[in-house]
Amino acid sequence: MKVFRGLPNAESRAPCALTIGNFDGVHRGHQALLAQVREAATRLNLDAAVMTFEPHPREFFAQLAGTPEKAPQRIANLRDKLQSLSNAGVDRVIVEHFNANFAALSPQDFIEKILIQGLHVRWLLVGEDFCFGSRRAGNIQTLIDAGKQYGFEVHTMPNVNNEGVRISSSAIRAALAKTDFPHARQLLGHSYAISGHVVHGKKLGRTIGFPTLNMRVGHKRPALSGIFVVQVHGLGDSPLPAVASLGVRPTVDDSGRVLLETHIFDYSGDCYGKLLRVEFLKKLRDEEKYVDLPTLTAAIERDAQQARAWFKEQASFAVSATDRI
Ligand SMILES: Cc1cc2nc3c(=O)[nH]c(=O)nc-3n(C[C@H](O)[C@H](O)[C@H](O)COP(=O)(O)O)c2cc1C
Ligand SMILES: Nc1ncnc2c1ncn2[C@@H]1O[C@H](COP(=O)(O)OP(=O)(O)O)[C@@H](O)[C@H]1O
The missing domain is CATH 3.40.50.620 (HUPs)
Structure with missing residues (x-):
């Protein structure tokens, strides 16, 4: 093309x-x-x-x-x-x-x-x-x-x-505003995801135990913002479970630029420059401005725990569904 x-x-x-x-x-x-x-x-x-x-x-x-x-x-x-x-x-x-x-x-x-x-x-x-x-x-x-x-x-x-x-773009914006991912998926014909190249950030993530893939979103008004359970496509055969923040990171940045930052669980590879796709699965909360880095880190720890629990629950649903067949 x-x-x-x-x-x-x-x-x-x-x-x-x-x-x-x-x-x-x-x-x-x-x-x-x-x-x-x-x-x-x-x-x-x-x-x-x-x-x-x-x-x-x-x-x-x-x-x-x-x-x-x-x-x-x-x-x-x-x-x-x-x-x-x-x-x-x-x-x-x-x-x-x-x-x-x-x-x-x-x-x-x-x-x-x-x-x-x-x-x-x-x-x-x-x-x-x-x-x-x-x-x-x-x-x-x-x-x-x-x-x-x-x-x-x-x-x-x-x-x-x-x-x-x-079916219209406004109906999809409305579904995303409610974080109704199944409905957005029905209208889109595919699951909701954002792709981009991994860029360098402030190198702060690794110091707080949560390295994050940073991707520029490229526009100021994304249809979603907040903290999400996601999975990352493009690093091997199957998607990797992760937790992500989509927003302006008010605690560490005042540029107003929108970034998608993703921490992949139990993973430690170098992804700079790679083209990856982040698929949104569930919203955990809105973005907050925390008073300091330790408070932000504690919040990210809670997010990561909740996201891991969500994946575990999905896996057990899948198992019990197979049991029923
Ligand atoms: C699960 C998760 C939740 C986050 N929540 C917030 C938040 O509520 N407020 C905020 O300012 N930044 C939030 N962030 C972004 C962090 O500020 C950012 O990842 C960290 O500063 C590392 O930045 P760096 O990749 O540029 O080094 C979150 C990041 C993740 C992975
Ligand atoms: N589990 C992981 N999740 C996300 N990125 C990881 C992970 N392990 C290693 N990385 C690498 O570390 C980088 C993020 O580290 P970080 O300190 O947040 O730096 P930056 O601020 O440049 O994003 C990623 O771009 C990726 O190359």
Whole structure:
């Protein structure tokens, strides 16, 4: 899969079957849409293409209005989004920088400059409520008219439902806000996880008996925060049980940067630079600002005990379930 930051240059503008959206979480609704793009691209001998935006347009508008707290919480970072798009068979992704110039494009300019000249669109699929261009003035009918004029097909995707309710990124944000991981999993079609490269931290963890893999989250408003039971994928054949903190670490850091820090039980390897995936299983508590390091360490010890107990309980459930068969 090729990833372009902004429109591809002239040589790379292969005719495409395209869909446009934020794709936060790449949930089951997105997956159904991407499957149709893939199918059309293969049938019409086109590239399967996705145009997505960074930052999220609502994040851009929230910043502009001076109310960053109104930006949507992010389900997935860009790496996870690109990985999911690649898994769905997408050939090219255009990551468009969503800024004032882009937001000001009229529907007509968006069609001519972006869809026609920039992307050579031949087949387009969007959701039924798709609006675009400055003040969201363009809609499906605008696209259908342009399609007749410029020669591209326009299709709409009906809602994909889960138990009668439309699957959406907001529904997943709501499930994560309640830390209802089974429900989030149902809507996503996979368990909730964050991946990233292990970076160097303050080297404090090892001095308090809890070395932690530090991963940058890449945005300021994650859909989750707090202390969690997790498992780590990418260090061997099976996932490793662990406990993690996702947040700004108020006791030791005042930068406001969001980090995911994971302590793996009974493990002592060097993981710097590795690309790992941390899967969330259960929330233990919210993040706290402790008065000193010994108090923080005592809290982490309690978290680790609770997480170990949780894994033990799951293992005994699994055994008793096998007994019943
Ligand atoms: C299970 C667990 C719980 C944590 N809870 C908190 C917390 O409530 N407040 C906080 O400021 N930091 C918390 N942390 C983050 C620690 O401050 C951090 O891991 C420690 O300072 C080591 O940082 P380092 O990896 O940069 O050396 C927690 C970390 C873990 C692993
Ligand atoms: N059980 C473990 N869980 C997490 N990381 C571990 C563990 N054992 C060793 N490590 C290694 O130690 C590093 C974390 O140690 P730490 O003192 O917290 O340093 P840093 O502040 O750079 O994260 C990890 O990145 C990893 O390479």
